[in-house]
Amino acid sequence: MSVQSIYDHAPLGAIIRFSDGTPRPPERHRKKLAAWEHHNSSGRLTRKQAERRVASTVISASITLHAGDYGGGGVVVLRIHRTFPVDSDLSFVMTECPKVGAVHVLDRPGDDADLVYLASHRADAEEWLTRHGYPHAVLREISADETAVQGRTAT
Structure with a gap:
């Protein structure tokens, strides 16, 4: 499965791991390790954006992964998202699919919606949603068809 296949077949909410194929440096090499972790990590698939044209520029299709949150005491101060074009030279692997019956909480209707929460049930x-302000949110239950992705490895 290629990055384009992740875009085409992986459901929102799937955990995607990405790698540049290089070996992990030793812990004592902190700068090299930080650079390696930038190209070798994982995240939850939160958005698929189709190719679009802005004036005379074509922006390729892309996927966005939620890489993590930073904060404390139940307050998120910084949310990290990573966006990759479908022609990225990194290798991608879908390591986990959301369970059938789980519910996507999308920030708005339409194909351009972002996954803001993956709930275990409706x-x-x-x-x-009562605790978080998304006035145009859409709830979408995950079906068995969405999770039936063949060949979950991408290179």
């Missing part, structure tokens, strides 16, 4: 999604 009541969880509705309860989460």
Whole structure:
């Protein structure tokens, strides 16, 4: 499966691992390790954006991964997202699919929506929405068809 295949077949909410294929440096090489971790990590698939044209520029299709949150005491101060074009030279692997019956909480309707929360069931999604302000949110239950992806490895 290529990055284009991840874009075409991986469901929102899937955990995607990416790598440049280089070996992990030793812990004592902190700068090399930080650079390596920038190209070898994972995240939850939160967005698929189709190719688009802005004036005379064509922006290729891309995927966005939620890489992590920083903060404390239950307050998120910084949310990290990584966006990769479908022609990225990194290798991608889908390591986990969301479970059937889980619910996507999308920030808005349409194909350009971002996944803001992956709930275990509809009541969880509705309860989460009462605490977080997304006035145009859409709830979408995950079907068995979405999770039936063949060949989950990408290079």
